Amino acid sequence: xxxxxxxVFALVSVSLASMLLLxxxxxxxxxxxxxxxxxxxxxxxxxxxxxxxxxxxxxxKDRVRLIRSRTQLRVLTRExxxxxxxxxxxxxxxxxxDARGSVPGLVxxxxxxxxxxxxxxxxxxxxxxxxxxxxxxTEVPSLEDGIRILGLSSLDLDVLEVRLAAPMRDExxxxxxxxxxxxxxELLGVASDYHxxxxxxxxxxxxxxxxxxxxxxxxxxxxxxTNLDLTLTDKNDPLVQALSGxxxxxxxxxxxxxxxxxxxxxxxxxxxxxxxxxxFDATEREAPLRKLRSNTFRFGIALSALSILVAIMIAFRxxxxxxxLAEVVEKIESGNYLxxxxxxxxxxxxxxxxxxNRMTDRLLESNRKLRQRIADREALxxxxxxxxxxxxxxxx
Amino acid sequence: xxxxxxxLQIVGGVLYLLMGGDLLVRGxxxxxxxxxxxxxxxxxxxxxxxxxxxxxVVTLQAAIGGYPEIAIxxxxxxxxANVLLVMSVPALIYPMACDQxxxxxxxxxxxxxxxxxYVMCLDGVISRSDGFLLLAGLVLFLAMQARTExxxxxxxxxxxxxxxxxxxxxxxxxxxxxxLAGIIMxxxxxxxxxxxxxxxxxxFGIPNQVMGLTVIAVSTSVPELxxxxxxxxxxxADVAVGxxxxxxxLNILGITGAASLASLRELEVSSHFLxxxxxxxxxxxxILTIVLFRKAAIGQRLGGAMLGLYLMYxxxxxxxxx
Numbered sequence: 071x072x073x074x075x076x077x078v079f080a081l082v083s084v085s086l087a088s089m090l091l092l093x094x095x096x097x098x099x100x101x102x103x104x105x106x107x108x109x110x111x112x113x114x115x116x117x118x119x120x121x122x123x124x125x126x127x128x129x130x131k132d133r134v135r136l137i138r139s140r141t142q143l144r145v146l147t148r149e150x151x152x153x154x155x156x157x158x159x160x161x162x163x164x165x166x167x168d169a170r171g172s173v174p175g176l177v178x179x180x181x182x183x184x185x186x187x188x189x190x191x192x193x194x195x196x197x198x199x200x201x202x203x204x205x206x207x208t209e210v211p212s213l214e215d216g217i218r219i220l221g222l223s224s225l226d227l228d229v230l231e232v233r234l235a236a237p238m239r240d241e242x243x244x245x246x247x248x249x250x251x252x253x254x255x256e257l258l259g260v261a262s263d264y265h266x267x268x269x270x271x272x273x274x275x276x277x278x279x280x281x282x283x284x285x286x287x288x289x290x291x292x293x294x295x296t297n298l299d300l301t302l303t304d305k306n307d308p309l310v311q312a313l314s315g316x317x318x319x320x321x322x323x324x325x326x327x328x329x330x331x332x333x334x335x336x337x338x339x340x341x342x343x344x345x346x347x348x349x350f351d352a353t354e355r356e357a358p359l360r361k362l363r364s365n366t367f368r369f370g371i372a373l374s375a376l377s378i379l380v381a382i383m384i385a386f387r388x389x390x391x392x393x394x395l396a397e398v399v400e401k402i403e404s405g406n407y408l409x410x411x412x413x414x415x416x417x418x419x420x421x422x423x424x425x426x427n428r429m430t431d432r433l434l435e436s437n438r439k440l441r442q443r444i445a446d447r448e449a450l451x452x453x454x455x456x457x458x459x460x461x462x463x464x465x466x
Numbered sequence: 467x468x469x470x471x472x473x474l475q476i477v478g479g480v481l482y483l484l485m486g487g488d489l490l491v492r493g494x495x496x497x498x499x500x501x502x503x504x505x506x507x508x509x510x511x512x513x514x515x516x517x518x519x520x521x522x523v524v525t526l527q528a529a530i531g532g533y534p535e536i537a538i539x540x541x542x543x544x545x546x547a548n549v550l551l552v553m554s555v556p557a558l559i560y561p562m563a564c565d566q567x568x569x570x571x572x573x574x575x576x577x578x579x580x581x582x583x584y585v586m587c588l589d590g591v592i593s594r595s596d597g598f599l600l601l602a603g604l605v606l607f608l609a610m611q612a613r614t615e616x617x618x619x620x621x622x623x624x625x626x627x628x629x630x631x632x633x634x635x636x637x638x639x640x641x642x643x644x645x646l647a648g649i650i651m652x653x654x655x656x657x658x659x660x661x662x663x664x665x666x667x668x669x670f671g672i673p674n675q676v677m678g679l680t681v682i683a684v685s686t687s688v689p690e691l692x693x694x695x696x697x698x699x700x701x702x703a704d705v706a707v708g709x710x711x712x713x714x715x716l717n718i719l720g721i722t723g724a725a726s727l728a729s730l731r732e733l734e735v736s737s738h739f740l741x742x743x744x745x746x747x748x749x750x751x752x753i754l755t756i757v758l759f760r761k762a763a764i765g766q767r768l769g770g771a772m773l774g775l776y777l778m779y780x781x782x783x784x785x786x787x788x
Contacts, residue, residue, distance in 0.1 A: 071640050075492075078485060079647070369471055372478030372658055378485045 073392075074385035081377035089370030097366060101359050108355055109319045109333060111266070116335035116348040119260055119273055123339060123346065126256045131217045134236050134250050137169045137181060147238055148245040151185050159199070162192035170194050179231065180251040183238070191246060205235070205249060222254055222277060222342050224287050230254035232342075261288045270330075271350030276309050277343055284309060287344065292328055308334035312345030321352070391419045395426065407434050469669050475662025480520075480685045482655025487519035487689060490648025496634045496641045518716045519648075520686040523656040525721045528678070529729035536660060536678035537725045538592065538733055542743045543683025545580075545714045549750040550776035551684065552691045552710055556698030557769025564707035565761055568614050572711045573755040575610070579603060580748050583718045587740060592733040597726030604719035659685055675736055676783050679743060707758070714751065746779060 137143070143165045150158040166181045182193035182202050190202035220233040232254040238246045261275050272291035279285040284307075304310050306325045311318075321333040326349060334349035391413040401409045410430065413423035521544050528536035553562060582603070586596045635641050659682060667677040690713050697706035726733050753772070757764055764772070 071635050071644075075489070075644070079643075365468075365471060368475055368658065368661065371482075371654060372471070372474040372662075375478030375481040375485075375655075375658070378481045 072385075073389045074382055077381035077385045078378050081381045082374055085374040085377040086370065089374060093363075093366045093370055097363055100362065104359055105321065105333075109321055109335070112333060112335040112348055112350070113319050115266055115273075116337050116346065119263075119348060120337045120339065120346060122260050123257060123275075123342070126254075126260070127219070127341060129256075130219075130232060130234060130252060130254075133173060133178065133252065134217050134234050134248065137166075137250065138236055138238055138248050140165060140169065143169075143183075144238055144240040144245060147183055147185070147191060148240045148243070150191050151245050159192050163194070163198075166192055166194050176253070178250060178252045182249045184247045184249065186244060186246060188247075203249070205247060219341050220249075222257075222287070222344060224277070224285060228255075228258055228288050230257055230287055258288050262291075264291060267348070268350055268354050270354045271348070273346065273348045274309060275344050275346050276313065277345070278313055284313060286327075290327070308332065308336050308347045308349060309345055312336035312338055312347050314338075315340075324349075388419070391415060391423065395419070395423055398426070402430060407437070469666070472662045472665035472669060475658045476666065476681060476685060479655045479657070479659030479662055480688055482651045482658060483520035483523070483686065484655075484689060484692075486523075486648045486651030486655055488648075489644045489651065490519060492634055493641050493644030493646075493648055496636065497645065499634065500636070500638070500641065518713055518721065519652055520655070520689060521713075521717055522721050522724065523652040524659060524682060524686050525725045526728050527653060527656040528660055529725040529733060531660070533660065533664075533674060533678075534729060534731070534733045535673075535675045535736060536663075536682060537729070538722070538735055538739065539675050539678025539743075540682050540686060541717050541722050541725075542739060542747050543679035544687050544717055545747045546679075546743070546750055546779065547683050547687040547776070548690055548710045548714050548717075549754050550772045550779070552687055552694050553706070553754065553764055554769040554772035554776065555691065556694045556706060557764040558766055558773070559695070560698045560701060560703070561763035561765040562694075562698060562703040562706060562769070563761075563763030564704045564758060566704055566708070569704070569707055569711060570755075570758045571610075571614075572708070572715070573751070573758050575607065576711050576715050576751055577748070577755055579607075579715055579718050580744075580751055583722070584740075584744050584748065587735040587744060590735055590737070592722060592726045592735060594726055594732070597723045600719045600723030600726070604716070604723060607715055607719060672784060675738065679783060680780055703763070707754075710754070742782075750775075 143162065146158050146162050146165070149155070150162070162183060166183065170178045170181055180193065180195050182195065182199075182205075183191040184205050185191050188205045190199040190205075193199055193202040195201055217234055217236040220235050222230060222232050224230055230253070232252055234250045234252070236248045236250075237244050238248050257275060261273050264272055267273070270292075274290055275287050276284050277287060306323055307327065308320050308324050309327070311320065315338045317337050319333075319335045324332050324334050326332045326334075331352040332349040333352055333355055334347050337346040338344075339346060394413060395411050398409050398411045407430065410427045411423035413420050415423075521540060525537045525540050528534070528540065556562060583600075586592055586599075635644060663677040663681045663685075664674060666672075666681065667674060690709060693709050694706040697703060697709070722733075750772075757768070
């Protein structure tokens, strides 16, 4: 193998190895920092959405408080509790209808008031108290001002309702219970807000369906999941983790309802008994990392190619004097003793040329002396024929 | 993709392609010498492959990798560059003349091949059956070449073993290393070049087709340019002209043929190719053929005109398709 090829192999190998090492040393920490930062961002987003949902819940409670704060309602309910006079019912129903209509957009679907024996006093429901829902007293809060969410129900995908119960008091005396059924579709706005979640990320809310299965409360970003068969045993799904009360971040082995690897942050909202997941596809999130790795790799390979140029230049620099020396040797081999290596470098090759030139000089000198001696002898007696290279008369 | 990385990839890709082609040819020549294969056969196959290896690997990689527009563009662009650039630049140094009858025969064959290629492109695709036909044409061309070589005067030692040349290894391990390195370096270089060209095109909003016709085509023609420049320097225009004609024929018959067979789908031919690029390829080849038949030389004036035509073509391409 010639010097040029050897140098190319050596330099390309060394540069590739250095680039590879450098790439490994820088890529690992860069990947960890990127991943950590992305996960932290995800967790912050989950926290923000949780706060948003809590704010929505508080607004629902405020509406209930507003209804309950009507003095006439409390007085009439107390009177009914004491007298059970039928004539009070229409009065209460009128107040409830007014309260319901005071919130635009039919957000409040139904208001019912119960006495302390769980019997309905009045309701806005069509059909009147005969069709009023039953109330379990154990569900009613015992705290003085407690308002409890009795349940979040999904009538259909993207149609949510919430039921809230609140004790009604008049001068520290519990006079009945207020049950309000209202739209909870504001939660969908939180779930379907994909800002900061890229092209594949989504936030999801789900609840348990009562049979160990997981019920989505809205249409996810990636299509219909009405036939989804997700149960609490699917531990790799962050949604299941959220519904199990596990709050945190997941980036290893986490897969979503599509079996896609995801990075996710989970929250559990016990009051609503729903799980919240904010996630994005690992492939999308890792895309910049892959691009970084690919670019680093390509940059390294492309840079290493420059060592081919360097190798060829060095080879020409090294091999040039050697080839020149070889040409001189070939000329001397063919009998031309006058040629000399003109290498003037101060390196090993220069030294070799210098020694070679000196050796040729001495060879020429000894040859000249030999010829002189032969000539001297010939002068004394007739010479025998002698072979050897022709020495020009002016050679010295 | 950052512009710096794209440019670096193109430069690195060209260097890898050049070195890979060189190593592969030297390895193959050394192997042929060890196996006592005739120098004529080696000259027709291995050495011909040497200057066309970059085009071959880049075109195959583009066709397989889902960039058929680059594959065809590279072949057409290389053939245009081979005549208008590779022949014109050395002509500025020394007049390029060739008086060999075989070159005139090859030039006519080149025009025929280009005509057949144009007809094949008319339906908008290069199909697999087209590919088979092109490869059959390559076999015919090689057979013609072999016949010419055998008929010619071999000269002293001309049909013996390949001579010992500096850089040609003799040990089996080294031969294998050279071939292996060539096989690795060529696709690496092709990948870098394609990716760099696409990245560069994206940076300036230039379509892949135009990048294939220009940057990639010129990059893969660098071996031909180097060979021709050296030939001009040594006043051996015959070698340079033969090299260009051989490369053009091989590009269409061998490389397009192989790419159409290797590609998962038919190679699509853009209508732009039919209206501008292929006619220009044909016209440039015709100029070369006329020069050969008139036994004239490509001097500084004609060389300058050809180079000007090439630059105008590049300008037209970029301005019309961006």
